[in-house]
Amino acid sequence: MLERHEIESFLVLAEELHFGRTAERLRLSQARVSQTIRKLERRIGAPLFERTSRRVTLTPLGARLHAELEPVVRQLDSAVERAIAAARGVQGVLRVGFLGTGAGELTAAIMDGFRSRHPGCEILMRETHFADPLGPLRDGDVDVLLTRLPVEEPDLTVGPVVLSEPRVLAVAARHPFARRRSVSLEDLAHDTVFGVTGPAPRYWWDFHVPAQTPSGRTVPRGQSVATFQELLALVAAGQGISPVAASVERYYARPDIAFVPIEDAPPTHVAVVWRTAGVTARVRAFAEAAADAVRANGGPARY
Numbered sequence: 001m002l003e004r005h006e007i008e009s010f011l012v013l014a015e016e017l018h019f020g021r022t023a024e025r026l027r028l029s030q031a032r033v034s035q036t037i038r039k040l041e042r043r044i045g046a047p048l049f050e051r052t053s054r055r056v057t058l059t060p061l062g063a064r065l066h067a068e069l070e071p072v073v074r075q076l077d078s079a080v081e082r083a084i085a086a087a088r089g090v091q092g093v094l095r096v097g098f099l100g101t102g103a104g105e106l107t108a109a110i111m112d113g114f115r116s117r118h119p120g121c122e123i124l125m126r127e128t129h130f131a132d133p134l135g136p137l138r139d140g141d142v143d144v145l146l147t148r149l150p151v152e153e154p155d156l157t158v159g160p161v162v163l164s165e166p167r168v169l170a171v172a173a174r175h176p177f178a179r180r181r182s183v184s185l186e187d188l189a190h191d192t193v194f195g196v197t198g199p200a201p202r203y204w205w206d207f208h209v210p211a212q213t214p215s216g217r218t219v220p221r222g223q224s225v226a227t228f229q230e231l232l233a234l235v236a237a238g239q240g241i242s243p244v245a246a247s248v249e250r251y252y253a254r255p256d257i258a259f260v261p262i263e264d265a266p267p268t269h270v271a272v273v274w275r276t277a278g279v280t281a282r283v284r285a286f287a288e289a290a291a292d293a294v295r296a297n298g299g300p301a302r303y
Helices: 004-016 019-026 030-044 060-088 106-117 185-190 202-208 228-236 247-251 281-296
Strands: 049-051 056-058 092-099 121-128 144-148 156-165 167-172 193-196 221-225 242-245 257-261 268-275
Touching: 004 019, 004 030, 004 060, 019 030, 056 060, 092 281, 106 121, 106 156, 106 281, 144 281, 156 281, 167 228, 167 247, 193 242, 221 228, 228 257, 242 247, 268 281
Parallel strands: 092 121, 092 144, 193 221
Antiparallel strands: 049 056, 144 268, 156 268, 167 242, 167 257
């Protein structure tokens, strides 16, 4: 049976490949680290590292041990962290980002469920914008995000879907489309839609505001926008049209804009998203509160 300090020394050295840096991270002497690794290698019965005067590398056996051991230790640490959080209650501050209306009316249920279980944790909420919907999460300005899908990023985890709704076309009240019962995605080729100013993923913007119709016709791109209010102002001024979520009509209704159902547009979804490497007990607790709110609601909120 390996001892915990042996496992920690092995994993850190496998990451650093340098005895000095490993000793600094573990707050041990370099001699102690070397002694621990030699003891581990005697226990295993073969070298785990190749050492020269210039470099340290993993042997094939060491590389295999690291590949098998590292995820197990990470899972054990996570289990202990969850147990401690459950025993003590989640503490500290959770920064929640939200795009637009977040999860709509389900947002309050998620927050209430989280607060009731973890009264010692404060929630701070911050609005994000579609010009850079994922930037605040990546920059560490928020810990978890309620945002529109799709999110297809290798460093981000997509959790529970909390909102699902159809899409409508926002047009000026005097626009010819405003008199119609519905439109199709093909109708987008007859007017101008908007680009986006900022680092929003191209696939994300193209899903919400397509660059082509289903038949392949180009959808004219007009002025780029940075915020949702800017987009609505330009729609109202007759500068273009834009597909939006159906709930926009409820939360952002204004007399100079009409919202026309898009009969063939796929639904849009909102989910909980967080940095895979930055997951904490607070983030897990928030995701659990969101999943519980969805179950209690009989599924994601709908409009």
